[in-house]
Amino acid sequence: MPSSRPRLLPWPGLNGQPCFLVTDNTGTGYLSRLADEMEAVQLRTGADLLGHARPLLRDRKVDACELRFVGHRLAEALHDALRVAQSRGRRLEDGEETATGES
Template structure:
C-alpha cells in the first residue's frame, strides 16, 4: 500500500486527516478538487493583496483582514505541498522522500484516518 495521503482538511478537533487507498477513489478526487480550489483562491488572493497594498487608503482593519486571509492561504498551500511531497517516489537508494516543506509531520497531532469507500467495496 502507498503512503496514506494527507488530505486538505482537518478533523473537527483540528487533527490532520489521512486517506488510505490507491488515489483513484471518490475521496481522492474530492481532495484533488479541493486542493485545486485552495491553490486557485490563493493565487487570486495574492492579486488582491498587491492591489490593496498599493492603495494608500487601505485601513488597518482591511490590511489585518488581508493578512489573516494570506496566512490561511499559505497554510493551505503548505499543506498541499506537504501532501504532494509525501507522495513523490523516493530517490533511488534512499528511504522515503521528505515532506515538501522540509518539516516532519510530527508537528501535527495524531492524524484521523479514512479508508476510501470505493476501495473497500472493490476488495469485498
C-alpha cells in the same frame, strides 16, 4: 498495492488535527479525487487572493481593518498551500521509493 504512507488530506480532521487517507497508489477513488479537486480550489483561491492583496497593500489609503482582514486571508491561503505542498511532497517521496525499489 497500498501506499507506504497515508495521504495528508487538504482539510482538517477532528479538533483541527491532520486528516489522512489510506488508499492504493492509483489515486482514482472518490476521496482521492475529492482531495485533488479541493487542493486545486485552495491553490486557485490563494492565487486569486494574492492578486487582490497586492494592489490593496500598495494603496496607502487602506485602513488597518482592511489590512488585518487581507492578512488573515493570506495566512489561511498560505496554510492551505503548505498543506498541499506537504501532501504532494509525501506522495512524490513515496513514488521515488517505489521507483527505486526501496521501502
